[in-house]
Amino acid sequence: MAKTLKDSSVVSELEGTLLKDPDPFSYFMLVAFEASGLIRFALLLTAWPVICLLDLMGFGEAGLKLMIFIAVAGLPETEIQSVARAVLPKFYMDDVDMEAWKVFSSFDKRVVVTKTPTVMVERFVKEHLRADEVIGSELLVNRFGYATGFVRDDNIGLRIYERVANIFGDQQPEVGLGRPGSASSVLSLCKEQTQAPSMTSHNHDHQVLRPLPVIFHDGRLVKRPTASTGLLILLWMPLGILLATLRILVGITLPMRAIPYTSRLFGGKVVVKGKPPPRPSAGNPGVLFVCTHRTLMDPVVLSTVLGRRIPAVTYSISRLSEILSPIPTVRLTRIRHVDADKIKTELSKGDLAVCPEGTTCREPFLLRFSALFAELTDRIVPVAMNYRVGFFHATTARGWKGLDPIFFFMNPRPVYEVTFLNQLPVDATCTAGKSPHDVANYVQRILAATLGFECTNFTRKDKYRVLAGNDGTVSYISCADQIKKLMRNIKPFFH
Numbered sequence: 203m204a205k206t207l208k209d210s211s212v213v214s215e216l217e218g219t220l221l222k223d224p225d226p227f228s229y230f231m232l233v234a235f236e237a238s239g240l241i242r243f244a245l246l247l248t249a250w251p252v253i254c255l256l257d258l259m260g261f262g263e264a265g266l267k268l269m270i271f272i273a274v275a276g277l278p279e280t281e282i283q284s285v286a287r288a289v290l291p292k293f294y295m296d297d298v299d300m301e302a303w304k305v306f307s308s309f310d311k312r313v314v315v316t317k318t319p320t321v322m323v324e325r326f327v328k329e330h331l332r333a334d335e336v337i338g339s340e341l342l343v344n345r346f347g348y349a350t351g352f353v354r355d356d357n358i359g360l361r362i363y364e365r366v367a368n369i370f371g372d373q374q375p376e377v378g379l380g381r382p383g384s385a386s387s388v389l390s391l392c393k394e395q396t397q398a399p400s401m402t403s404h405n406h407d408h409q410v411l412r413p414l415p416v417i418f419h420d421g422r423l424v425k426r427p428t429a430s431t432g433l434l435i436l437l438w439m440p441l442g443i444l445l446a447t448l449r450i451l452v453g454i455t456l457p458m459r460a461i462p463y464t465s466r467l468f469g470g471k472v473v474v475k476g477k478p479p480p481r482p483s484a485g486n487p488g489v490l491f492v493c494t495h496r497t498l499m500d501p502v503v504l505s506t507v508l509g510r511r512i513p514a515v516t517y518s519i520s521r522l523s524e525i526l527s528p529i530p531t532v533r534l535t536r537i538r539h540v541d542a543d544k545i546k547t548e549l550s551k552g553d554l555a556v557c558p559e560g561t562t563c564r565e566p567f568l569l570r571f572s573a574l575f576a577e578l579t580d581r582i583v584p585v586a587m588n589y590r591v592g593f594f595h596a597t598t599a600r601g602w603k604g605l606d607p608i609f610f611f612m613n614p615r616p617v618y619e620v621t622f623l624n625q626l627p628v629d630a631t632c633t634a635g636k637s638p639h640d641v642a643n644y645v646q647r648i649l650a651a652t653l654g655f656e657c658t659n660f661t662r663k664d665k666y667r668v669l670a671g672n673d674g675t676v677s678y679i680s681c682a683d684q685i686k687k688l689m690r691n692i693k694p695f696f697h
Contacts, residue, residue, distance in 0.1 A: 210309055210310060210311070210375075210376035210377070211309055211310065211311035211312070211313065211370070211373075211375045211376050211377075212305075212306055212309040212311070212312055212313070212375060212376060212377045212378070212379060213313045213314075213315060213366060213375045213377075213378045213379070213388060213389065213391065213392055214302070214306050214312070214313070214314055214315070214378070214379035214380075215314075215315055215316065215379065215380050215381060215388075215389075216314050216315065216316035216318070216323060216327065217316060217318070217381075218380075218381030218382075219299070219302050219379050219380055219381045219397075220298060220299060220302050220303060220306060220314065220327075220331060220379075221294065221297045221298060221299065222297050222298075222299045223297055224381055226266075226269070226316075226317075226318050227250065227253065227269060227428070227429065228293075228426045228427050228428045228429075228431075228432075229290060229293065229294075229318070229322065229426075230246060230269045230270070230272075230273040231243060231246055231247065231273075231427040231428075231432050232285070232289055232290060232293060232421065232423065232426070232427060233273045233274060233282065233285050233286075233290075233322065234246045234272070234273045235421075235422070235423060235427065236285045236289050236421045236422070236423070237274075237277050237281045237282055237284070237285045238277060240436075240439065242272065242273070243427075243432065243436070244436055245272055246269065246272045246273055247429065247432045247433060247436065249268060249269075249272055250429045252265075252268065253265040253268055253269055256268070263317070263357075263358055263359065266317055266318075266339075266358070267352075267353065270319060270339070270341070270351060270352075270353060271351035271352065272351075274319075274341065274349040274351055275349060275350065275351025276348060276349070276351070277348065277349050278347055278348055278349075279321070279341070279343045279347050279348065279349055280347065282321055282322070282341075282349060283321060284600060284670075285322075285421070286321055286322050286323070286324070286325055286326075287325055287668070287669070288418075288419060288420035288421065288599065288600055288668070288669040288670070289419065289420055289421035290322060290323075290326060291325065291326040291329075291330060291416045291419060292416045292419035292421075293426045294323070294326045294330070295326070295330060295413065295415070295416045296426070297426070298331070298413060302379060303331070303413060305377075305379060306331070306379060307331075307332065309376070309377070311334055311375075312331075312332065312333045312334050312335075313333065313334060313335045313336075313337065313366065313369065313375070314327050314331070314333045314335070314336050314337070315337045315338070315362050315366060315388050316336070316337075316338045317338060317339055317358050317359070317362070318338050318339065319338055319339050319340065319341045319353070320336055320337070320338035320339065320340060321341060322338075323336060323338060324336045324338075329414060330413050330414045330415075330416065331413055332413070332414070335369060337362050337365045337366060337369075338362070339353045339354070339355070339358045339361075339362075340353060340354040340355070341353060341354075342354055359387060359388075360387075362388055363387050363388050363391070366388050366391055367391060370391070374391060374392060374393050375391060375392045375393070376392065376393055376394065377392055377393070377394050377395075377396060378390075378391070378392030378394065378395045378396070379396065379397070380395060380396075380397065381397065382397055415565075416565065417563070417565050417567050417658065417660065418563070418565075418599075418660075418664075418665045418668045418669055419564060419565070419669070420598060420599045420600050420601075420669045420670075421595065421598075422594050422595050422598065422601070422609055423435070423593070423594065423595070424591055424592060424593055424594060424595055425592075425593070435593060438593060438614070439612075442593070442594075442612035442613070442614075443608075443612060445468065445469075445611065445612065445614075446608050446609075446610075446611035446612045448468060449465075449468050449470070449611040450526060450607065450608070450611055452464055452465075452468070453502075453528050454526065454528055458505055458506060458509055458510055458511055458528070459509040459510075461506045462506055462507070462509075465506075469614055469615045469616075470615070470616055470617075470618075471615065471616075471617045471618070472503060472506065472507060472617075472618045472619075472620065473617065473618070473619045473620070474507050474620050474621075474622075475619070475620070475621040475622070476621050476622030476623060476624075477622060478507065478508055478583075478622045479583055479622075479625060481510070482552040482553055487549075487552075487581065488549060488551070488552035488553040488554065488581070489553055489579075489581040489582070489583045489625060490545075490549060490553075490554050490555075490556060490575060490578070490579050490581060490582050490583065491504060491512065491553065491554070491555040491556070491583050491585050492556055492557075492558060492571075492575055492582055492583065492584050492585065492645055492649075493555055493556070493557050493584075493585045493586075493587050494557070494559070494568060494585070494586055494587045494588070494649050494653065494655075495557035495559045495560075495561065495562050495563070495569075495587070496562055496563075496564075496587050496588055496589050496597075497562055497589060497596040497597055497606065497610060498519055498523060498562070498596070498597070498603075498606050498607065499589070499596060499607065499610055499618070500555075500557060500587045501514030501529060501555040501557070502514075502527065502528060502529055503587070503618045503620060504555055504585060504587070504620065505528070505529045505555075507620050508553075510553075511528065511529045511530060512529060512553050512554065512555045513529065513530040513531070513532055513548055513551075513553075513554055513555070514527075514529055514530070514531055514532065514554075514555045514556070514557075515531075515532050515534055515544075515545060515548075515554065515555065515556040515557070516531045516532065516533050516534065517534055517536070517560050517561070517662070518561075518603075519531070519533075519603060520602065520603040520604035520606075521604070522604035523603060523604055523606060523607060526607055532544055532545075532548055532554075538574065541574065542574060542577070542578060545574070545575070545578050546578055549578065549579055549581075555585075556575050558571040558572040558573075558574070558575050558642060558645075559571060559572075559662070560572060560661065560662040561662040561665055561666070562597040563660075563665070564595065564597065566653070566654065566655040566656060567655055567656050567657075567658050567660070568646055568649060568650045568653075568655050568656070568657050568658065569658060569660050569661060569662070569664075569665070570646070570658065570659050570660060570661050571642040571643065571645060571646045572642065573637075573638035573639045573641070573642040574638070575642070576631065576632055576636075576638040576639075576641035576642050576645075577632060577638045580626070580628055580631035580632065580633040581625065582625065582626040582631065582641075582645065583622065583623065583624075583625045583626075584623040584626070584645050584648060584649050584652075585620060585621065585622055585623070586619075586620075586621040586623065586649050586652040586653050587618070587619070587620060587621075588618070588619045588653055589616065589617060589618045589619065590616070590617040590619075591610065591613040591616050591617075592613050592614055592615060592616075593612065593613050593614065594609040594610070594612050594613055595609065596609050596610030596613075599665065599666055599669035599670045600669060600670050621652055621653075623648060623649070623652065626641075626645070630644060643657075
């Protein structure tokens with residue numbers, strides 16, 4: 203009986219095969235920026251010509267070791283693991299070659315080899331690409347838990363070859379997947395060596411696994427920092443800081459109705475769709491704006507569009523964000539009856555904005571909506587919020603949230619889209635006997651349909667457990683402690 207793919211094994215290179223880009227430089231740039239800061243980021247970029255020269259001269263492994271040393275020397279191992287868990291998977295996933303993935307996923311036993319440190323790729327390759335084994339270089343870590351910048355073996359390729367041989371023992375892997383022109387000795391262990399697009403003779407009459415999507419990710423950089431993109435980011439940084447300062451000052455000092463006009467002068471753009479409800483009046487009480495949550499700027503942009511300051515319910519934002527906010531904020535306690543009383547009190551005064559997801563999500567998914575808002579009013583106006591930025595994300599789980607508005611305004615041309623849906627009819631609310639959960643789920647579905655997003659049952663706690671290892675609660679700390687935290691966490695500027 204002929205052996206099928208489900209009975210066999212595959213060894214695949216990562217860079218240039220499962221990932222389209224054969225050069226891991228941009229991923230080390232990400233580690234340098236997110237785990238350390240702008241200085242290390244710039245230093246690694248400065249070394250890029252040397253790394254390229256070493257590669258051209260046939261000393262590619264020496265260039266790799268130089269990249270590793272600059273990117274991680276002196277960093278806590280836990281910080282490198284944190285970046286590998288929260289930041290890198292999104293960029294790896296965007297670079298996956300789906301044709302190679304179809305071939306790779308069709309085998310029963312899947313092994314990935316790479317010269318990149320295992321700590322950087324293992325989580326992504328095992329959880330998202332569904333590999334059984336990941337074999338890469340190993341960082342040397344001192345007894346205090348800090349990376350030395352060196353790897354365990356002088357000859358990385360030889361050590362990887364030996365480890366693959368030990369895994370399979372006397373049995374040869376069925377297929378070795380490599381990039382065009384690959385000289386990897388590991389592939390010589392396989393019965394057949396091939397490139398993924400040429401795998402047309404093999405049987406694919408079975409259900410192909412799909413890569414596990416990346417729903418939660420962290421980090422400030424929007425684009426993968428190749429050498430050219432990294433240089434552009436460095437050149438933009440001082441201009442971005444100046445522009446952010448000006449934008450924030452304008453937002454704090456000018457009347458709300460004037461901001462839409464002045465924002466255009468500074469490169470911002472707001473796209474409005476749908477018809478907003480009228481202002482509250484004696485015969486027309488305020489409404490509850492139920493918004494999707496993309497950044498902490500959502501209620502600010504909503505107020506800008508409406509031309510009046512709409513109070514916003516907040517869950518966990520920093521004191522600095524509250525100080526910089528041009529609109530009133532109502533901090534909730536996460537104690538249900540206390541929060542319900544606060545929301546009722548604010549609604550009795552007029553309009554109120556709430557983001558029932560409780561936290562932001564960058565990908566086209568909506569987290570589970572808290573049903574509390576549905577219990578408190580039948581005057582519900584769903585608002586679909588979305589945004590586009592070019593350089594920096596305006597949200598963080600691992601870093602300091604006080605920098606969120608600053609990073610948002612550092613983008614050259616931030617764009618916000620605000621879509622007002624019709625106010626829910628009374629028969630779709632709890633007043634007509636609907637359960638709060640049914641109302642919340644209905645609002646989630648219509649907002650997801652408007653944005654082209656997918657509904658999920660994930661919550662704020664799920665996000666922070668994945669990205670930061672905590673439940674996402676921002677604690678109250680003293681002013682002195684906040685200053686210390688600021689100096690410790692403004693990593694993109696000082697380190």
